[in-house]
Amino acid sequence: MLETTLPPTFPTSDPRPAALAATARAVTRTYGRGDSAVHALRGVDLDVPAGRFTAVMGASGSGKSTLMHCLAGLDRPTSGTVSVAGTELQALDDTRLTVFRREQLGFVFQSFNLLPMLTAGQNIVLPLELAGRRVEGERREWYDHVVSVLGLADRLGHRPGELSGGQQQRVAIARALVSRPTLIFADEPTGNLDSESSAEVLGFLRRSVRELGQTVVMVTHELDAAAYADDVVVIADGRVRAHLVDPAADEILAALRVKAGAR
Numbered sequence: 001m002l003e004t005t006l007p008p009t010f011p012t013s014d015p016r017p018a019a020l021a022a023t024a025r026a027v028t029r030t031y032g033r034g035d036s037a038v039h040a041l042r043g044v045d046l047d048v049p050a051g052r053f054t055a056v057m058g059a060s061g062s063g064k065s066t067l068m069h070c071l072a073g074l075d076r077p078t079s080g081t082v083s084v085a086g087t088e089l090q091a092l093d094d095t096r097l098t099v100f101r102r103e104q105l106g107f108v109f110q111s112f113n114l115l116p117m118l119t120a121g122q123n124i125v126l127p128l129e130l131a132g133r134r135v136e137g138e139r140r141e142w143y144d145h146v147v148s149v150l151g152l153a154d155r156l157g158h159r160p161g162e163l164s165g166g167q168q169q170r171v172a173i174a175r176a177l178v179s180r181p182t183l184i185f186a187d188e189p190t191g192n193l194d195s196e197s198s199a200e201v202l203g204f205l206r207r208s209v210r211e212l213g214q215t216v217v218m219v220t221h222e223l224d225a226a227a228y229a230d231d232v233v234v235i236a237d238g239r240v241r242a243h244l245v246d247p248a249a250d251e252i253l254a255a256l257r258v259k260a261g262a263r
């Protein structure tokens with residue numbers, strides 16, 4: 001079973017190779033120096049296909065969040081290269097990287113990160129307003145579509161404190177979708193939700209890929225959450241252990257167990 005899981009890239013024999021939303025090449029990230037150095041990433045090669053829902057799994061401390069932060073330009077690799085939407089991130093200084101993130105990426109965090117004094121609707125359009133884009137014409141139509149797909153139409157005037165956890169996370173997803181980013185990164189997006197709200201949020205993330213053409217990379221440690229994804233990347237000790245395409249649950253479990261057994 002491991003043979004089918006090992007190649008981190010798609011076979012070159014594929015007649016229609018998937019377009020790539022992001023790539024990592026020989027990415028390392030070391031925290032600290034000398035004896036106390038922590039090698040969070042030890043040489044990651046990864047292709048993230050566009051238009052798919054990719055879950056990143058692995059044990060606590062395996063490097064999932066570090067990898068996501070390097071892919072998303074929130075952290076810089078110690079060595080190696082990351083490219084998103086054809087742009088090499090190391091070529092951008094901090095200011096251009098910030099602009100790049102705002103224009104190309106969307107984020108969904110475990111803690112929702114909504115602004116409490118703004119309504120749901122105001123939170124959703126905030127990234128557009130920060131980028132100086134007016135919500136009108138096609139952009140308005142897209143906003144209305146996203147709001148309706150996420151079932152938020154009758155909640156737009158409420159503040160986050162007046163919404164359930166699941167509704168707040170749907171607002172955060174709408175906020176990530178509204179600027180049509182190349183990639184949405186979600187780090188444990190259901191970590192603070194009950195199982196019903198989790199299923200709902202994961203269902204919406206999947207719909208955003210299937211129906212809105214979005215690319216989503218989601219870090220999760222829950223097998224139930226990974227089951228919503230198209231592909232599953234298993235990280236172990238700072239490396240890609242497996243890149244599973246359309247895996248069944250037992251394949252994911254096997255890849256996770258291989259890692260546990262190897263320790």
Ligand SMILES: Nc1ncnc2c1ncn2[C@@H]1O[C@H](COP(=O)(O)OP(=O)(O)OP(=O)(O)O)[C@@H](O)[C@H]1O
Binds near residue numbers: 065
């Ligand atoms: N800022 C930091 N300084 C020092 N070490 C760090 C820092 N951030 C992460 N690490 C270490 O790097 C390793 C990978 O951490 P990371 O947060 O990427 O793991 P993770 O897979 O996301 O874990 P979890 O499932 O617990 O969120 C861990 O050993 C962690 O302690």
Ligand SMILES: [Mg+2]
Binds near residue numbers: 065066
């Ligand atoms: Mg983490």
